[in-house]
Amino acid sequence: MLFYRSQKHLNQSVSLFSRARTSLGAATLSALLVLASTEVRADHFSDHIRISGFGSIALTRGGDENLGFRRNVSQEGEFDRWSFRPDSLLGVQLDADLNDRLRGTLQLVGKDRPENGLEESIEAAYLAYNIDPRWTLRVGRVGMDLLPMSEYQNIGFAYDWVRPPVDYYGLIPFSYIDGMDLRYTRPVGAGTLSAKLSAGSTKNIYESFDQHNYFKLEPFYGVSLRYELNNLALMASYARSEIQDFKNPNVDLLEDYLLSLPSFTGGSEVAERLRLDGIVTEYYSLGAEYRTGPWKATAEIAYLDSDGELFLPFLGGYAGISRRFDSVSLYGLVSQARTTKDAATLDAPLLPPPLGHYIQRALNSVQSDQKTLSLGARWDLRSNMALKMQWDRTWVEEGEAFLWGRDTEQTPKSALDTFTLSMDFVF
């Protein structure tokens, strides 16, 4: 962390913000401008600016000839070869204390994404305002705790495992929303309780059969609670959103074709079923972390509810335990997750047969059922650097490999090993 000290006030930048329109986009933009102008003229401002960062240099080998390993559904699979792509990343964060109560933060992260422009690389860009010691409001692009590790999944140094368990974190590749959140923190009993409300939207891309699928979650509302004692933390969260602007080149083509068929074939009803726009998704999660002496235990459970036939409800969880021997920790974890509804069955006998068959295969392709056992070690080499090694054995059920890169949905029942060697650091 570098600390810059300087002389004058930030009034200019702050007025820049207050002039901006109140729309969320403008807020994000002005947060960026404030930070950009502060960075360029750091010498002239009194409050300090901190530049810090984090990263992982990770070599991963996973998958086989049918199933390609990926950390989450936004990536393409790696088919049984060593690669830096799935788990390596680099992040830089700029914090500027604009005054006693107002702070601007900008975080850029370079990592493997389906599209990698500036907009996608900005993982955080917000202004945080401390209303009083208990209330904090943030506006812009802010982190989101849909799952307990969501918000810091990019910061490998912050946890023992090489990555959050893929079985269900793999399904939710995003970790922020464009919008706002309001946090309330107060002491309760021997611990501290914090509650957070979030509202906004988020754009997403996932990759299936070498195609990009675009969708937006809008509106997105979330509430999360966290209770923390010195050696115990409990987390619970709920979120609700609607899928909008779903776009997949194949589904689009298919839809046009279905709508052009004579009405007796049932083409338009089938097209309606394939549509994801307007589908409500709800997320529930619980997490706990307990520390005693050199032992640490973690457990999480999460459920995603959805009515979409191309986006099935999902139940997942994991439990992990680590034992620290001075600067080395040995750990093990088990995780499991599956779609809880069977693929929808197409009942449209009057559709031309190859088409019906094709649609049924698309419906089948979003199923997932797998479990994983992981063993690994983390060695804190320095105060800001850790070396990690992990082995995962994942069992995937036949035809339910949504989380893997693949050419066809007809995948065999498989047992796959993933090996990862990772250097995680912060600066």
Next chain:
Amino acid sequence: MNWMIKAVWILLAFSGSLYAGDILVVVSKDSPVDTITKRELVDLYMGRSHSLPDGSPVMKIDAPVDSPVRAEFYQALIGMKVSEVNAYWARLMFTGRATPPMSVTKPEDVAGLLARNPSALGYLPEDSENEQLKTIFVIKEDQGAP
């Protein structure tokens, strides 16, 4: 191979070394604060609160990252190893939940910073008392983690 084993042992021994002796939690003699509870201290250094109990802003100062006194401070305060503290702070910092204590590079910088900033709070080994500072809490040498 032998030298590697030796190196590992030296590293392990070094990273485990603790400061022995009391730790004084100190502020500038001009600070309005005269006392602090262990709970308040924990909340400040673990990023759970951002101000003193009376609501006034505070500048937390940390001893050098790898110093024995820092290791002992966190061990006594909440039973965490330095490596755990570092990982914990990475989580808070990059999610914007809290700003970490300002870490100095040289042990002797702590006293100077404290003396110049009435809103600053820090900790020092017991033998480094100084008339510019006042002690508001003492972490006893034998005080274990809760």
